[in-house]
Amino acid sequence: GESVGLHLPTLSVQEGDNSIINCAYSNSASDYFIWYKQESGKGPQFIIDIRSNMDKRQGQRVTVLLNKTVKHLSLQIAATQPGDSAVYFCAEMSGGSSYKLIFGSGTRLLVRP
Amino acid sequence: DAGITQSPRHKVTETGTPVTLRCHQTENHRYMYWYRQDPGHGLRLIHYSYGVKDTDKGEVSDGYSVSRSKTEDFLLTLESATSSQTSVYFCAISEGQGAYEQYFGPGTRLTVT
Numbered sequence: 001g002e003s004v005g006l007h008l009p010t011l012s013v014q015e016g017d018n019s020i021i022n023c024a025y026s027n028s029a030s031d032y033f034i035w036y037k038q039e040s041g042k043g044p045q046f047i048i049d050i051r052s053n054m055d056k057r058q059g060q061r062v063t064v065l066l067n068k069t070v071k072h073l074s075l076q077i078a079a080t081q082p083g084d085s086a087v088y089f090c091a092e093m094s095g096g097s098s099y100k101l102i103f104g105s106g107t108r109l110l111v112r113p
Numbered sequence: 114d115a116g117i118t119q120s121p122r123h124k125v126t127e128t129g130t131p132v133t134l135r136c137h138q139t140e141n142h143r144y145m146y147w148y149r150q151d152p153g154h155g156l157r158l159i160h161y162s163y164g165v166k167d168t169d170k171g172e173v174s175d176g177y178s179v180s181r182s183k184t185e186d187f188l189l190t191l192e193s194a195t196s197s198q199t200s201v202y203f204c205a206i207s208e209g210q211g212a213y214e215q216y217f218g219p220g221t222r223l224t225v226t
Contacts, residue, residue, distance in 0.1 A: 032213050043203050043217035044156070089155065093213055099144050099163065100171070101215060103156040 008087060010108040019077040021107045023090035028071060030092040034101065035064060035075045038087045047075070047088075077109075085111045116140045117218035119204050125224045132191040134221050136204030138184075143209035145187040147171075147179060149200040150220075156203065162187055163209070194225045 013019045025033070031052040036044035050057045050064045050073075057064050063076040073090050087108050091101040116139035126132050136145060146161040148171075158171030160179040168179050176198060178190045191198055201222050205215040 034214060036217075043205075043219050046214050046216060049214055091156075099207060099209060099213060100146075100158060100161065101213075105153070105155040 008106050008108045010110060012110045012112060013080050014112050015080060015082060017080055019075075019080045019084070019109060021075045021077075021088050021109065023073040023075075023104050023107075025071050025073060025090070025092045025104075027092060027094050027102075028068075030094040032093040033064070033066060033073050034091045034093075035062075035073075036089045036091065037084075038089065038106070040086075044089060080109075080111050082111050082113060085109055117204060117206055117216060119202075119218040119221050121221060122219065123222045125226060126194050127226055128195060129193050132194050132223065132225075134189045134202055134204075134223070136187045136189070136218060138187075138206050140206060140208075140216075141184060142206040143184075144207040144215075145181065146205040146207075146215060147177070147187065147189045148203045148205065149173065149198075150203060151200050159189065159202075191223075194223075196225050199223060199225045 034049040035047040037047050038044045048059045048062050048064050050066050055066050061078045065074045087106045089103050089106045091103045093101050118137045120135045144163055147159040148156045150156050157173045159173055159177050160171055162168045162181040165181055180188045201220050203220045204218040207215045
């Protein structure tokens with residue numbers, strides 16, 4: 001598959017543990033945030049999103065936390081499974097009318113059996 | 114991949130030749146996007162479309178043009194391919210109407226020799 005990133009930060013976790021992937025964003029005017037998962041050789045897959053009027057949102061086994069004060073976003077994955085191994089990207093959007101996302105460089109998650 | 118196809122999936126071409134990549138969607142979404150993905154740079158927006166015949170530039174638009182003559186198709190053209198355009202190209206769609214999440218196609222790997 002394609003090499004998504006040669007020097008990506010990597011998080012290694014034991015299967016069954018919880019994972020926390022962090023993302024710092026730069027634009028204080030950003031009002032929408034989204035997390036994607038990308039497996040080798042595939043396109044990014046939508047995981048969960050959050051708007052700036054919220055500080056937490058939960059999905060199935062995933063939670064996104066937003067701290068606007070320090071411009072920080074995190075993705076928590078509960079009971080991490082081998083199938084969660086992938087590269088995870090956060091993205092931000094500023095101004096609802098633009099419909100354009102700005103992507104971070106990604107974090108590689110490795111799940112140890 | 115949310116009713117999005119890209120063609121071709123792989124292409125090798127020579128410097129100076131024209132190349133057209135096609136994105137086709139069956140979701141009737143208003144917005145369509147072209148990104149490129151390179152190691153160390155994440156996903157970068159090339160061009161996007163907010164309706165038939167309505168397009169705008171992204172952050173890395175030099176050397177690329179796009180066209181959208183109908184809702185379901187968004188074409189990306191490299192008028193004269195260069196080695197720096199070797200990359201993986203992803204198409205994405207979003208519904209608009211306040212729904213900001215983007216859904217990605219499977220990607221096209223382009224190699225310019």
